[in-house]
Amino acid sequence: MADPVVTDPATVTVKKKRSPREKFEIPDGWIARGFEFEVAWPDDPELASRVRSQFGGRRFAYNWALAQVKSDMDARKLDPSHASVQWNLYALRKRFNAEKPTIAPWWEANSKEVYSTGIADLCVALKNWSDSKAGKRKGKKVGFPKFRSTRKDQARVRFTTGVMRVEPDRRTITLPVVGTLRSKENTRRLERLVRTGKARILSATLKERWGRLFVSFSCIVEAHRYPAPTKGGRAGVDLGMRVLATIADSDGVVIEVPNPAPLRATLTERRRVGRQLPRRIPGSRGHDAAKAKLASLDRRCVHLRKQASHQLTTMLADTYSEVVIEDLDLAAMKKSMGRRAFRRSVSDAALGQIRPQLTYKMAWRGTTLTVANRWFASSKIHHGCGCRLIEPRKLAKQLVCTVTGELVDRDVNAAHNLRDWPDIASYSSVGAVAPKPSSPTGSGGGLGSDIGPSDAGGGSVRPLQSRKAAPSEARTRKGTPRRGAA
Numbered sequence: 227m228a229d230p231v232v233t234d235p236a237t238v239t240v241k242k243k244r245s246p247r248e249k250f251e252i253p254d255g256w257i258a259r260g261f262e263f264e265v266a267w268p269d270d271p272e273l274a275s276r277v278r279s280q281f282g283g284r285r286f287a288y289n290w291a292l293a294q295v296k297s298d299m300d301a302r303k304l305d306p307s308h309a310s311v312q313w314n315l316y317a318l319r320k321r322f323n324a325e326k327p328t329i330a331p332w333w334e335a336n337s338k339e340v341y342s343t344g345i346a347d348l349c350v351a352l353k354n355w356s357d358s359k360a361g362k363r364k365g366k367k368v369g370f371p372k373f374r375s376t377r378k379d380q381a382r383v384r385f386t387t388g389v390m391r392v393e394p395d396r397r398t399i400t401l402p403v404v405g406t407l408r409s410k411e412n413t414r415r416l417e418r419l420v421r422t423g424k425a426r427i428l429s430a431t432l433k434e435r436w437g438r439l440f441v442s443f444s445c446i447v448e449a450h451r452y453p454a455p456t457k458g459g460r461a462g463v464d465l466g467m468r469v470l471a472t473i474a475d476s477d478g479v480v481i482e483v484p485n486p487a488p489l490r491a492t493l494t495e496r497r498r499v500g501r502q503l504p505r506r507i508p509g510s511r512g513h514d515a516a517k518a519k520l521a522s523l524d525r526r527c528v529h530l531r532k533q534a535s536h537q538l539t540t541m542l543a544d545t546y547s548e549v550v551i552e553d554l555d556l557a558a559m560k561k562s563m564g565r566r567a568f569r570r571s572v573s574d575a576a577l578g579q580i581r582p583q584l585t586y587k588m589a590w591r592g593t594t595l596t597v598a599n600r601w602f603a604s605s606k607i608h609h610g611c612g613c614r615l616i617e618p619r620k621l622a623k624q625l626v627c628t629v630t631g632e633l634v635d636r637d638v639n640a641a642h643n644l645r646d647w648p649d650i651a652s653y654s655s656v657g658a659v660a661p662k663p664s665s666p667t668g669s670g671g672g673l674g675s676d677i678g679p680s681d682a683g684g685g686s687v688r689p690l691q692s693r694k695a696a697p698s699e700a701r702t703r704k705g706t707p708r709r710g711a712a
């Protein structure tokens with residue numbers, strides 16, 4: 227990467243006042259980064275209630291703004307000339323500020339930011355709904371925002387102005403109105419950057435999850451120059467459920483990265499406690515204890531998965547100059563898998579986190595992340611042979627080669643195929659030929675069946691290739707007969 231253009235933080239101009247529509251621009255040579263710390267609930271009951279009050283204030287503003295929007299919509303139905311408040315943070319906040327002395331006489335007890343956060347959250351929800359309705363938004367349909375009860379609300383508030391600091395003792399975090407909070411972990415990784423002028427805090431979010439408090443800072447950080455990848459070359463990564471990832475690199479080395487063992491133990495324990503909960507009487511001490519236990523197990527699962535995916539993606543980004551992964555359609559994967567156990571393991575593996583993490587980590591290092599075509603049947607094509615592997619049963623680990631009858635490890639084969647993608651697609655039936663199969667796995671099907679014999683014929687003539695064969699060699703030898711046959 228090029229030298230960071232801006233080295234002196236004093237020369238970085240961060241505009242304080244900007245219109246709500248104008249996006250903040252990250253200066254050259256800087257990147258956006260988040261830092262999260264768990265903080266202890268304050269011992270002082272008054273301070274603890276002040277924290278809860280901020281959360282309540284945000285929820286109040288959200289519900290108020292939603293009521294405003296709804297009553298405007300109803301009024302418009304009766305009278306099309308009714309003047310509605312615009313659906314944006316600016317207009318709604320202005321109206322809120324005008325009305326707050328009457329609707330929320332206690333408003334001064336909270337930071338003004340809490341109301342702003344609530345209204346901003348509603349604006350995002352409204353935009354998501356309208357984009358989804360207009361077909362501008364991918365994914366699941368988004369419903370119209372609903373009123374939030376204390377139980378359903380995500381307790382959080384974002385501060386964008388005021389005192390937001392990690393104190394030099396590396397344990398204390400200061401936020402506006404709330405005051406000081408004690409971090410449960412050392413804040414060194416952020417404090418050091420801020421002190422040396424290599425990071426600036428833009429906003430801080432205080433939130434409650436599993437009954438615990440977390441503070442996350444959104445910052446801009448001076449781009450760090452990473453050393454060159456330790457190994458270089460290209461690696462194909464097959465993400466899976468049995469093992470978190472199978473990596474095949476251009477040296478022919480295959481690495482299996484297992485899911486963390488404590489995760490499995492935690493999940494077993496979670497199922498056990500999950501069965502206990504409905505057997506206990508709501509409101510009893512046992513019920514409360516089971517609920518608290520469930521929350522703590524959920525927290526552990528989330529953290530174990532997060533750690534596993536971060537360790538994997540950092541290792542990949544540090545090691546290789548190019549990484550090829552599949553374009554996983556997780557929603558379709560879950561749907562196509564009948565059994566609940568399979569669906570759960572899809573979620574367990576937290577596969578969805580890996581691609582975004584790799585995307586930014588490799589961008590920071592200036593290395594390449596390649597995403598293979600979604601219709602590339604990486605686990606069905608036999609690497610180095612070209613036949614379509616037979617699946618003895620659904621999601622079997624060992625697949626059978628139609629040419630030699632040997633057993634092939636599904637994950638290792640897929641990782642090899644990904645490493646050599648897209649070269650390998652030149653002789654595959656799916657991906658190169660089929661424009662849009664109806665199912666993402668693209669297994670079986672008419673194309674596969676008529677291609678099978680010609681591949682099998684070609685395959686029997688050639689001796690079996692070793693796994694370490696150079697990809698270019700594999701392409702020329704396999705590619706020619708395949709194209710001739712087509």
Ligand SMILES: [Zn+2]
Pocket residue numbers: 608611612613614627628629630
């Ligand atoms: Zn084969």
